[in-house]
Amino acid sequence: MQNKNTKETKKIDLHPKKCNICGGLVIYTNNNLIYGKSYGSGKCYLCTQCGSYVGTHEPRPTEALGLLADSQMRTLKKKCHSIFDEFWNCGSNGKQRRYLRNMAYKRLATMMRIPLEECHFGYFDLLQLKKAYNCCQVLKKRSETYTWEHTDVTKKWLEAKAAGDKEIHDHIGSVRIGTLCFDLIERKGKRDKNYLYADLYVGGIDTGYGYGKDDYPYTYVDWISRQWPVDKLPKNYKSFKKEIEEKLTMLIKHARSITLKRKQYSLQEKILDDVKIW
Structure with a gap:
């Protein structure tokens, strides 16, 4: 039995065979089918039914970066990153940028009331992306208000x-x-x-x-x-x-x-x- 005070961690299938959006068949394939040329790891997971896809890690090309995303989810992720990345990309060096990035993710996780290890834009479904975008806007306003x-x-x-x-x-x-x-x-x-x-x-x-x-x-x-x-x-x-x-x-x-x-x-x-x- 799980302790009531322990948060259950969300499981992300990093080698998906079933689409998290439509339930269709997912294949592991070359990402030039999407971009017209090979990009990053050169691989992706692609839904044969709705066309949603997700890239893979360059060092681990069979491991998905997160959930498959459709056009609406991809647009929201870009909007989130356009705000969120401002909080940490201003660091004076690589070490400080990593520190600020971790701090920003901790604050976002707290606002979204999810475990830190689940706080990654690639792991968010559509509803979570909408919530994350609202949280990013709140943080942006806070960081600009004197x-x-x-x-x-x-x-x-x-x-x-x-x-x-x-x-x-x-x-x-x-x-x-x-x-x-x-x-x-x-x-x-x-x-x-x-x-x-x-x-x-x-x-x-x-x-x-x-x-x-x-x-x-x-x-x-x-x-x-x-x-x-x-x-x-x-x-x-x-x-x-x-x-x-x-x-x-x-x-x-x-x-x-x-x-x-x-x-x-x-x-x-x-x-x-x-x-x-x-």
Whole structure:
């Protein structure tokens, strides 16, 4: 008897003889029948009744990549990958990309409420692909949505700068995305010019630095920061907000992994979390 707390793993036939879509006869054949030329492993599994097919692994050409797919499933898989691959393909090297890819799959599996080992677009049927696409859209929106705090202070600061104010105003707002928080700080920089700094704090990592509501841990990451000359920034709030978000997006996209308490984290991973205010 199976333990009630143990999830039953979905079995995928990697050497199919019966079509998972129409029940028709499946043959193992050359994929030039589909593409007009040999591609990848050169082999595929093809349904003789509905024409659905699936490719095979190059190192293991008799092993299917997953379920047979019809045109609707193939279109959905492409749509899923067009969003999903953005979450990990921005890594600075192969090791980081693999790490981000694993993290993205873990989040998708959690959202779909399936075991991680089953979370593969090639293993999804039509209904699962539709659900996966919706989940990918949610993650994409989450990864692009910034939450601004202290906007009244930010607007007053912009008005003051537009009027020619040269004073240092220190903290002028905070910008959050996922469990990242960028404090916007005005400081004196090179050649006595005023610069706007984006100081990074990361939530959910306990280094002993600080604790917020309900003892939620957060830490300061002093080696990932950016600064911009204040006189070069837009003074209109809407334009300023747009430009800062673009700058932070580029910072997050190109920042390397951070290591805290002997564990590696990526900013790209942290933006997929729900927004957390501590």
